[in-house]
Amino acid sequence: MVELSAMSFSFEVIKEIPEELGRAGVISTPHGQIATPAFIPVGTKASVKSLTPEALDDLGAQAVLANAYHLYLQPGSETLDQAGGLGKFMNWDKPSFTDSGGFQVMSLGAGFKKVIDMSLGSLDSDEAMAESKERLAHVDDEGVTFKSHLDGSMHRFTPEISMQVQHQIGADIIFAFDELTTLHNTRKYQEQSLERTRLWAIRCLDEHKRLTDQRSDKPYQALFGVLQGAQYEDLRRKAAKDLSEMKSSGLSFDGFGIGGALDKASLGQIVSWMSSELPRDKP
Numbered sequence: 001m002v003e004l005s006a007m008s009f010s011f012e013v014i015k016e017i018p019e020e021l022g023r024a025g026v027i028s029t030p031h032g033q034i035a036t037p038a039f040i041p042v043g044t045k046a047s048v049k050s051l052t053p054e055a056l057d058d059l060g061a062q063a064v065l066a067n068a069y070h071l072y073l074q075p076g077s078e079t080l081d082q083a084g085g086l087g088k089f090m091n092w093d094k095p096s097f098t099d100s101g102g103f104q105v106m107s108l109g110a111g112f113k114k115v116i117d118m119s120l121g122s123l124d125s126d127e128a129m130a131e132s133k134e135r136l137a138h139v140d141d142e143g144v145t146f147k148s149h150l151d152g153s154m155h156r157f158t159p160e161i162s163m164q165v166q167h168q169i170g171a172d173i174i175f176a177f178d179e180l181t182t183l184h185n186t187r188k189y190q191e192q193s194l195e196r197t198r199l200w201a202i203r204c205l206d207e208h209k210r211l212t213d214q215r216s217d218k219p220y221q222a223l224f225g226v227l228q229g230a231q232y233e234d235l236r237r238k239a240a241k242d243l244s245e246m247k248s249s250g251l252s253f254d255g256f257g258i259g260g261a262l263d264k265a266s267l268g269q270i271v272s273w274m275s276s277e278l279p280r281d282k283p
Contacts, residue, residue, distance in 0.1 A: 069104035085170025
């Protein structure tokens with residue numbers, strides 16, 4: 001059998017800055033190429049607000065990022081699957097991404113009161129996080145139980161369910177399920193959460209392999225790992241090292257994304273910590 005990650009997905013480094021981390025490359029997917037670094041417009045519900053797919057194309061957009069949580073709740077991932085996948089559903093013939101739903105499950109459900117602003121300087125912890133009894137989502141080692149922000153119905157996301165939802169949505173690049181924390185969580189909790197996200201990543205690889213085999217008539221979907229660790233250098237480096245070396249069910253991650261709460265002023269430093277631990281041949 002051909003290695004799954006080699007089917008219709010690849011990454012080629014085109015240019016590197018000597019003795020630095022900077023690089024330019026090309027991601028190839030079943031629906032076309034993405035020249036990196038790239039700005040990816042967000043189409044939360046399979047539509048970029050105020051723009052038609054034709055307008056996006058005219059503006060030079062190379063890909064679109066949709067939101068698994070929102071599409072799961074409405075119109076439902078099964079609907080997109082029946083429509084032929086995200087691209088056909090939104091009349092977009094270029095590459096597409098979906099996140100895992102973890103950020104929205106936690107930010108909308110766990111009661112982060114001002115989740116858009118994650119910096120330490122501007123918020124007190126009681127402004128950033130709701131009391132447990134007020135939260136719409138609760139995390140355990142198996143997954144997250146949450147209440148829909150639309151109608152109050154109860155739902156459950158696990159690594160396996162996130163993979164199932166994203167396979168049904170059908171984006172070219174999908175992301176492993178992870179736990180979102182804020183900069184106000186304690187160091188101890190960040191460590192516990194990082195380990196939980198690591199274990200979830202293994203389960204995502206296993207389910208991704210099962211679904212890819214089961215849906216072999218569909219275009220290959222690349223799975224990216226999500227690197228957590230908040231503001232801590234050792235945790236960020238550990239996350240990058242753990243996920244870049246991770247292999248399960250014969251698969252490893254096709255690429256990586258940065259996750260979690262970030263102080264914007266420290267973003268460049270955090271990216272450099274992780275990039276120095278990640279393989280050069282993956283996006």
